[in-house]
Amino acid sequence: MDYQTLSLAEKLIVAEPRVISIQNLMGRNSGRYKFIEANILLKVHELDKASFIANRIAGSISERIKNVDRVLIHYEPIKKENLIYALPLEDDLQQQISDHFGEAPYFGLTTVCLNDNKAIGQEILANPFTQVEHGKGILVAEFLIRHSVDVVVTKESFAGKGPFYVFSSAAVKNVLTREDTAEKALAHLGVRYV
Known part of the structure; x- marks a missing residue:
């Protein structure tokens, strides 16, 4: 050919x-x-x-x-050894979870070892799309996929919205939380910190 x-x-x-x-x-x-x-x-x-x-x-x-x-x-x-969780954050220090996915100023990425459910790494990324007027959620979803995210933890559901389709096509799970901070939300999901 x-x-x-x-x-x-x-x-x-x-x-x-x-x-x-x-x-x-x-x-x-x-x-x-x-x-x-x-x-x-x-x-x-x-x-x-x-x-x-x-x-x-x-x-x-x-x-x-x-x-x-x-x-x-x-x-x-692939046989996965780690999962990467992403959470929309209001700030980069207190790690308060943002109510709005696409407009969150930061995203916290936590790498978790599947063997023992321990957090083995954390990274804070600035949202590069906060100034975009339309389609922020889809752009952010694509941005997180490029960072190999496996699970997105949010306060709002993506059902019927653009990020839902982007994440589902890339096999990324969306988990809802009522917690206020990233650490509490991940602890509620069974993630242990070293």
Whole structure:
């Protein structure tokens, strides 16, 4: 198969936020029909989510590349050792949870070891989209996905809103809390601090 077609297939695969790497990508022509096969590593740990993502990638390739007869995506979910929790924050010191996801000035990211549920790292990120007038929630959701977030803890539900669709397509969970601080919310979820 020509380089240009394989290159487009590669771009379509890596456009999926949960793809960690392409381990192998092959293509062949049979007359005017094309067959594409890829082995990918996904940032999910549930097989049903991995299957859903692989089917979405295959559909995207079939849609964008002409005369594709069959796309075969072999996938392997990663074995996760840590989860990254994100919380919208009003400030970077007291870590008060913001009532408004898209307008939160900061986001606290806490890395938690799955073996013992201990917090092993924390990072505070400034929200780069606070001055944007429309679509802040979606932009923030995409920003957090680029930071490999697994769980977003908020006071408000995303049901029917833009961030819900962005997070669900990337297999990111949204957990609601009534707690006021990041530490209390995470402790309520069973996270232990060293």
